[in-house]
Amino acid sequence: MKNFGLDIWSNNNFIIEDGQLKLNYKSMPSLLQIIEEIRSNDSKGPILLRFPHLIKKQIQTLYSHFDKAMEENNYNGTFNAVFPLKVNQFPFAVEAVTAQGSKYNYGLEAGSKAELILAMSKTPSGAHITVNGFKDKEMISLGFIAAHSGHKITITIEGLGELETIIQVARECTLKVPNIGIRVRLHSAGSGIWAKSGGMDAKFGLTSTEIIEAVKLLNEENLLQHLSMVHFHIGSQMSDIAPLKRALREAGNIYAELKKMGATSLSSINIGGGLAVEYDQHIHSSTRNYSIDEFSSSVIFLLGEIMNAKNVPHPDIFTESGRFIVASHAVLIAPVLELFTHDYQEQLLNFKKKNPPLLEELIELNKLLNNKNCIEYLHDALDHMESLLTLFDLGYIDLQDRSNAEILVHNIIKKSLYLTSLNPTNELEQLQVRLQERYLINASIFQSLPDYWGLGQHFPIMPLHHLDSTPIRAASLWDITCDSDGEIGFKPERPLYLHDVNLDEEDYFLGFFNVGAYQETLGMSHNLFTHPSEYTVHINDVNYEIKNENQSKNILDILESIGYNKDEILNKLKLDLSNSQFITEKEKNDTLSNLEMLVKQDGYLRTTL
Numbered sequence: 001m002k003n004f005g006l007d008i009w010s011n012n013n014f015i016i017e018d019g020q021l022k023l024n025y026k027s028m029p030s031l032l033q034i035i036e037e038i039r040s041n042d043s044k045g046p047i048l049l050r051f052p053h054l055i056k057k058q059i060q061t062l063y064s065h066f067d068k069a070m071e072e073n074n075y076n077g078t079f080n081a082v083f084p085l086k087v088n089q090f091p092f093a094v095e096a097v098t099a100q101g102s103k104y105n106y107g108l109e110a111g112s113k114a115e116l117i118l119a120m121s122k123t124p125s126g127a128h129i130t131v132n133g134f135k136d137k138e139m140i141s142l143g144f145i146a147a148h149s150g151h152k153i154t155i156t157i158e159g160l161g162e163l164e165t166i167i168q169v170a171r172e173c174t175l176k177v178p179n180i181g182i183r184v185r186l187h188s189a190g191s192g193i194w195a196k197s198g199g200m201d202a203k204f205g206l207t208s209t210e211i212i213e214a215v216k217l218l219n220e221e222n223l224l225q226h227l228s229m230v231h232f233h234i235g236s237q238m239s240d241i242a243p244l245k246r247a248l249r250e251a252g253n254i255y256a257e258l259k260k261m262g263a264t265s266l267s268s269i270n271i272g273g274g275l276a277v278e279y280d281q282h283i284h285s286s287t288r289n290y291s292i293d294e295f296s297s298s299v300i301f302l303l304g305e306i307m308n309a310k311n312v313p314h315p316d317i318f319t320e321s322g323r324f325i326v327a328s329h330a331v332l333i334a335p336v337l338e339l340f341t342h343d344y345q346e347q348l349l350n351f352k353k354k355n356p357p358l359l360e361e362l363i364e365l366n367k368l369l370n371n372k373n374c375i376e377y378l379h380d381a382l383d384h385m386e387s388l389l390t391l392f393d394l395g396y397i398d399l400q401d402r403s404n405a406e407i408l409v410h411n412i413i414k415k416s417l418y419l420t421s422l423n424p425t426n427e428l429e430q431l432q433v434r435l436q437e438r439y440l441i442n443a444s445i446f447q448s449l450p451d452y453w454g455l456g457q458h459f460p461i462m463p464l465h466h467l468d469s470t471p472i473r474a475a476s477l478w479d480i481t482c483d484s485d486g487e488i489g490f491k492p493e494r495p496l497y498l499h500d501v502n503l504d505e506e507d508y509f510l511g512f513f514n515v516g517a518y519q520e521t522l523g524m525s526h527n528l529f530t531h532p533s534e535y536t537v538h539i540n541d542v543n544y545e546i547k548n549e550n551q552s553k554n555i556l557d558i559l560e561s562i563g564y565n566k567d568e569i570l571n572k573l574k575l576d577l578s579n580s581q582f583i584t585e586k587e588k589n590d591t592l593s594n595l596e597m598l599v600k601q602d603g604y605l606r607t608t609l
């Protein structure tokens, strides 16, 4: 996998050119160039880059596919989308979403009071707000306030209790009543590791009996004219389209039945999120079995068919896809700090004028190793190594000969592993696991890839440079937390090969892709490593512009964010130091200002070039 699966996961967003990874857009800057520019301003830790053009691309893709499907199927409803804030609430991500979505009237979805407040302040006028999740009276009152302030807001009820609260608030005030949606509890469940949102045992939604009860209640209270939406969400990262089709049939029929029961204002079906993103770098384990084309056509075709059969006008369609919209826009870039088993480097070979015959043979094997002979040569090399070690024990060869032999055999194994990486034998797989190189990365997996830690979700990983040479080191990645879970291990069935680099001479950067959905908000400050410094990169026809710099929190601010008094901490450190003995006043002052500088940096390591 010389191109690191780029053709599988990158959706043509990146290309390899001149050995570097570049953005496949307009002036096509290389990621390395962008990172070097940022690092020249003293930012040495991990860096999160946002690319708004990739959000624009996803929004465009979503809208254009649904428009096309509607046209092809003579579908009469409209298509509307909202961005679920829980997927990424970070200011510059939300700003990119609303800016890129404004011409489509792309709205926001909120699942909590804080998200609702955010949605009310950031939704462009004319765009929709949908509200899901569990709600108390305050949250429902906020919905009324939003409606009264002019927002096109729909509050989806997750249970009858919430409907009763809406009725209560409507009785108590004269504010505008928001649109009301009903989340239906489907008997058909989703697929994939996040699919706990659908099905009979789902956490959310009304059963058919409760739906009938809800319509009755709304009718009695004279609020039925506010019931506008049927909603479902079958879970994130749907791997298979079949459960969606079952859910559409079910929800479509519920919609049609409700219309017949007199819900005349009912006008839309909200299909939630769940549209999957390709995270895999290896074709055999790729994650979804459908395209956006099939997804949009299925939704439109099935709903059109149900409505036509029941003689009900086509509903407007809402989607709440989040992952699909923002996953690709953010890339985490981490410098490699160290390679742990760097002792078997070819440049450390030191041959004599006359070497022992077995060593000469190893030199030949190393030179002549190729695709066809590698298994045989590897066996020879392992066999020679055995004999050379015996010769050493018996005093026939010296330490330099032994060192040369070890480096050569190591090299032969590495090369054979690489040459057979597409089709490894059992024996080689075991060698591989034993000989993997550990790359220490200046980042925290807990902070930046929490779904890897919590769910084993794989993210595409590749170096930003050296892409014109063959990576031969089976790699596992260690982060800088003091936690053995902070490791992305090497797996023979999903290998990651990286380059052999001398970090004393050059930097080596790894990119972690598709991290724009969920990772930032779920990230946790284990060991007090915080959100990495972030930058938004706008690419134009001739160049690019770096905007919205947001530096990682400094150490004092991190401590303050969990409740410490930062002044008290700094004063204590300074007092202790001032009370110590110094030979000169200058050294004391220098040390004090050094201390002050240290606590005002972020907590990531600063040891790369």
Ligand SMILES: *Cc1c(COP(=O)(O)O)cnc(C)c1O
Pocket: 084, 086, 087, 111, 132, 233, 235, 236, 237, 272, 273, 274, 275, 320, 321, 322, 323, 324, 517
């Ligand atoms: C989480 C969530 C979404 C977003 O799902 P994605 O898989 O990220 O598209 C949409 N709607 C609801 C109700 C959700 O809870």
